[in-house]
Amino acid sequence: MSTPISISESSQNQNVVGQIHSVESCGTVDGPGIRFVIFTKGCPLRCLYCHNPDCRPMTDGKQVTVDELIAEIEKYKSYMRFSGGGVTVSGGEPLMQPHFVAEIFKRCKKLGIHTALDTSGYADLEHAAKPVLEYADLVLLDIKSFEPETYFKVTSVPIEPTLKLAKYLSEINKPTWIRFVLVPNLTDDPANIEGLASFISTLGNIEKVEVLPFHKMGEYKWEQLGYDYQLKDTQPPTAELVQRTVDIFKKYGLAVVS
Ligand code: SF4
Numbered sequence: 001m002s003t004p005i006s007i008s009e010s011s012q013n014q015n016v017v018g019q020i021h022s023v024e025s026c027g028t029v030d031g032p033g034i035r036f037v038i039f040t041k042g043c044p045l046r047c048l049y050c051h052n053p054d055c056r057p058m059t060d061g062k063q064v065t066v067d068e069l070i071a072e073i074e075k076y077k078s079y080m081r082f083s084g085g086g087v088t089v090s091g092g093e094p095l096m097q098p099h100f101v102a103e104i105f106k107r108c109k110k111l112g113i114h115t116a117l118d119t120s121g122y123a124d125l126e127h128a129a130k131p132v133l134e135y136a137d138l139v140l141l142d143i144k145s146f147e148p149e150t151y152f153k154v155t156s157v158p159i160e161p162t163l164k165l166a167k168y169l170s171e172i173n174k175p176t177w178i179r180f181v182l183v184p185n186l187t188d189d190p191a192n193i194e195g196l197a198s199f200i201s202t203l204g205n206i207e208k209v210e211v212l213p214f215h216k217m218g219e220y221k222w223e224q225l226g227y228d229y230q231l232k233d234t235q236p237p238t239a240e241l242v243q244r245t246v247d248i249f250k251k252y253g254l255a256v257v258s
Contacts, residue, residue, distance in 0.1 A: 018100030019061035021054065021092060023069075025076055031116035031138055031177075033085025038104065040089060042096040045120055045191035047144060048230050049183055051218030055092035066103045070111075077113065086114025086137070095123035098132050105135030116140060117149055120155070120164030127246050128231050129165055139169055139176045145187045146196035154186060163199070170203035182237050182245050183214040193248045203254040211258040213237050 019041040027037035039052065041061030050056070058088035073087055080086050087108050094101045095119060105115040116138040123129050133139070143162055145151040169176050178200055182188055200206055213236050222229040237245075242258050249256040 007111070015065045015067050016100050016103040017063055017065050018097045018104075019058055020069075021052070021061055023072065025072075026079065029088055030088040030118055032078045032114075033083035034076075035085045035088045035116070036076050036080065037088045037090055038069065040091040040094045040097055040101070043091055043093040043120075044096070045093065045122055045159060048154055048186070049181060049214055049218075051215070051221075052092065053218060053221050053225055053227055058096070063132040064106060066100065069104060070107045071112055071126070071158055072112065073108065074111070077111070080113060084114075086116060088116040088118055088140070090118035090140075092254065093122065095128045095132060096208060098123075102132045102135055105132065109135050114157055118142070119165075120144070121165040122155075122157050123165070124162060125161070125164055129168070129218075133169075133174060134183065137175065139174055140179055141166060141169065141176055142179045142181075143196060143200075144181060145192055146194045146199060147189070150187060150189070150192055150222060154183075166199075166203060170205045173205050175207055176205050178209045180209065181212045181214055182242060183231070184234060184237050184241065186214075186231075186234070186238065188241060188245065190248065191246075193245055195253060197249045197252040200249075200254060202204055203227065206254065208255040208257060211242060211245050211249070211256060213242055 020038040021041050024037040027035045030037050039055055041055055042058035043056045089101050097239045108115050114137050115135060117136045118133060118140040144154045148159050215236055219229055246256045246258050
């Protein structure tokens, strides 16, 4: 079992270097409006349905400086402004490179650009999450299950750091969207979803819950990487199952999209 990420801050200058997988200049699914999305390298989770398994290793990424990224981001500022968009840092797990991500967000804030962090929450709260959250306008928090055994089965890590982060986000009233991937025969147990919905309903900062139906678009990457894709025989959820899941979240007074 791995432990949550805690990375010491080594560089204080603005031209911090990070490892990224890629960028998407006009993303529309990772936060509001049109967004410049940065996919960082490195992830301590091993989600069975991961659609970015090539983001997991910290090696073989592209080294970029914050200056280089900001120069690129500035080219898309007008799209972001007119669409109510901004910059999202996703991954991988962005909180594996907290100083890098905090620096990107800090520079975006100076430029008046909205910032969103897409995270699993599996990180050291004090040393990795808090420095980044200071400059994040929105958090997209993936809670991949609620029952601890199911969470571990899905991700190979424990759920506690994610719940701790969720509670902290509520304490500081940080606007947060919860993302939940619905996988038949893995995360779809009504008791699991009820537990998650009930927990989320105790938080005061949740703007919406996104129920994301499982898909296999990343399967070919697993094959290319020589990883064992255990969900080969799992089908996407039916419309009925998605609706039943949405209804559970709604029952707890949550705004839900699927
Ligand atoms: S947290 Fe995201 S990148 Fe990491 S293994 Fe899970 S789905 Fe893949």
